[in-house]
Amino acid sequence: MKPLGNLPSLDAVVAELGKLPGIGPKSATALGYHLVSLPTERVKRLAQLLEVLPDKIVHCSVCGMLTETDPCAFCLSPSRDRSIVCVVEESLDALSIEKSGAFTGVFHVLGGTLSPLDGVGPAQLRIKELLERLKSDEIKEVILATNPSVEGEATASFLRTLIADLETGIELSRFARGLPIGGDLVYTDGETLALAIQTRKPMENQ
């Protein structure tokens, strides 16, 4: 649905909103009209927050997590178990795992999955940084917590081979099946996720 009449500034906002994930053309139009109905200062506040957002957020130089302070709060926290590293695709996956309450280790954010057709190879992910981290004696276990999707499984397999080649004796695990195949960590409820963490299995038994 295109906005009515002569409204190019609203058209432009609706077009940008419609490019965001989960916002279809109808929702984008409804959001655009809602924004116009809000008090000016609320729209301007959102504009100003968005204006500074990209400048404030960086990736943690240790684990790749989105953060405003580098290293991130996880990497600096004295209460996290540094012997276990949970490797995830995106920072938002770490958020879901953290909310389940079943994981107290540290994270490593790959920044995606291997996807040769989209030009994403090992060099486009934080894999070199992961292998560097694993040279530390401190680390006893790595959970390969990529999504249970085709790309996530392929990325986990690829990492398993690389990590085995390091011959560090680090245990590898993957979350227990129970996550729906083709599902997404971000949309999994905390209880299911907690169970999947608690019943994770050594990788050779999968």
Next chain:
Amino acid sequence: MKPLGNLPSLDAVVAELGKLPGIGPKSATALGYHLVSLPTERVKRLAQLLEVLPDKIVHCSVCGMLTETDPCAFCLSPSRDRSIVCVVEESLDALSIEKSGAFTGVFHVLGGTLSPLDGVGPAQLRIKELLERLKSDEIKEVILATNPSVEGEATASFLRTLIADLETGIELSRFARGLPIGGDLVYTDGETLALAIQTRKPMENQ
């Protein structure tokens, strides 16, 4: 879901997004993280579009429609039928009616419905402006196209009394109610179904 660790600028964006209609806490978080993953220039473009939006959009001084030029494109268009005025709650309602292709008249946007508990009385809506417009000889019919909700019905009843009191002989109408085309009996609410049964029509007249 609160964002992870030390991310106050992302927290703030997520909080603002979560106040928009149809965006729950999970969607707001996912959108916030998605925005961070976008190229900086795309986020800044959205910020700049939002920054100018409230300054560019006004209400048409004739019909109350959102517009960037006053009077709006509808009120200026020589091809609209000025003898029929469709009274709607919001500009977005006019958009839906326009997209149906079944209406070629002009609009009048009330700016909401009567809602005494929320402090919205006749003075808070564009009712005085509507009555002024109806003094023109040009207008033969007014469609009271407020929503088929409790507030919409009450507002339509209130307007019917006011317009009858004008003694202009203007015809008043309201959209037909019944089952939506392509709808499913099973998913139709009881009230709509009851009304559709009670106002059923002989088949040859449909």
